Amino acid sequence: MTTKTHTKPKTSEKTKEFKGKVAFITGAASGIGEETAIRLAADGAQVVLVDLNKKTAQALADRIIANGGEAAPFVADVADQVQVKAAVDFTVSTYGKLDLAFNNAGIGGPAGLLADIDIDSYRRTIDVNLNSVFYGMYYEIPEMLKAGGGAIVNTSSILGLVGTGTAVPYVAAKHALTGMTQAAAIGYAHQNIRINSIHPGYIDTPLLKNMDDNSRKALMDRHAQGRFGTDAEVAESVVFLLSDRSSFTSGTQFVVDGGYTAH
Numbered sequence: 001m002t003t004k005t006h007t008k009p010k011t012s013e014k015t016k017e018f019k020g021k022v023a024f025i026t027g028a029a030s031g032i033g034e035e036t037a038i039r040l041a042a043d044g045a046q047v048v049l050v051d052l053n054k055k056t057a058q059a060l061a062d063r064i065i066a067n068g069g070e071a072a073p074f075v076a077d078v079a080d081q082v083q084v085k086a087a088v089d090f091t092v093s094t095y096g097k098l099d100l101a102f103n104n105a106g107i108g109g110p111a112g113l114l115a116d117i118d119i120d121s122y123r124r125t126i127d128v129n130l131n132s133v134f135y136g137m138y139y140e141i142p143e144m145l146k147a148g149g150g151a152i153v154n155t156s157s158i159l160g161l162v163g164t165g166t167a168v169p170y171v172a173a174k175h176a177l178t179g180m181t182q183a184a185a186i187g188y189a190h191q192n193i194r195i196n197s198i199h200p201g202y203i204d205t206p207l208l209k210n211m212d213d214n215s216r217k218a219l220m221d222r223h224a225q226g227r228f229g230t231d232a233e234v235a236e237s238v239v240f241l242l243s244d245r246s247s248f249t250s251g252t253q254f255v256v257d258g259g260y261t262a263h
């Protein structure tokens with residue numbers, strides 16, 4: 001009989017999971033993006049924090065650096081192709097390459113029935129929530145190919161899988177993002193790039209700040225677990241999808257929704 005022996009690595013031999021990796025995050029300065037940035041940086045990644053909000057992006061970079069991590073803020077509107085290219089170029093010129101991308105920036109968009117929605121708000125929601133992700137992957141993928149591969153996570157939503165009557169532009173953008181992610185994942189699967197979408201239920205971030213108490217309660221009840229999720233619970237899955245631990249996961253819809261879509 002052979003006996004397997006396991007040698008426990010000494011603490012000094014333990015390396016951080018994302019050491020040597022360069023990560024690009026949009027919508028990095030708040031909520032889900034912020035929590036993911038903090039985790040990646042704590043685990044050794046060099047992180048570019050792309051956001052519209054200069055002040056919060058700089059504050060987050062300062063916090064990460066104060067905790068011993070590496071991060072650089074970059075102010076960009078992800079709805080603008082030129083600014084997204086500049087953000088990816090900044091990443092490569094600052095840290096030398098690109099391995100990981102989290103295309104996450106998004107807005108709630110206008111509420112109301114389809115025919116009541118202002119058309120400019122519809123267009124803006126599609127630009128920020130959908131076209132931004134196309135621009136992101138468009139410039140990220142060639143850099144990842146140069147680096148020998150990579151992993152991308154795109155933030156969709158439960159509303160990229162099911163509908164709701166009063167958020168038509170958001171639902172349209174997030175459903176299209178789901179399909180775009182699948183198609184891109186198939187296209188680059190043989191070139192060592194994995195691409196997945198994440199589908200949070202309602203998450204208690206500043207995105208929900210304008211919701212009144214009755215709406216919050218009604219929406220919580222639609223989650224089988226009877227509550228909203230936290231940005232930390234979503235970030236946990238994003239980090240997993242960006243890591244080599246999910247090496248056989250690509251083109252999938254990764255749902256983190258407390259059972260919202262289970263019924």
Ligand SMILES: NC(=O)c1ccc[n+]([C@@H]2O[C@H](COP(=O)([O-])OP(=O)(O)OC[C@H]3O[C@@H](n4cnc5c(N)ncnc54)[C@H](O)[C@@H]3O)[C@@H](O)[C@H]2O)c1
Pocket residue numbers: 026027028029030031032033050051052053056076077078079104105106107108128155156157158199200201202203204205206207208231
């Ligand atoms: N909070 C939820 O309930 C929930 C549920 C499902 C999906 N999501 C999605 O998760 C993502 C992150 O949402 P969150 O809840 O963390 O939101 P949040 O409002 O806390 O953070 C979003 C960040 O994106 C930035 N941003 C917004 N528009 C931008 C633009 N045009 N260019 C660059 N940066 C921009 C904001 O400045 C902010 O820092 C979004 O795509 C959202 O649709 C959120």
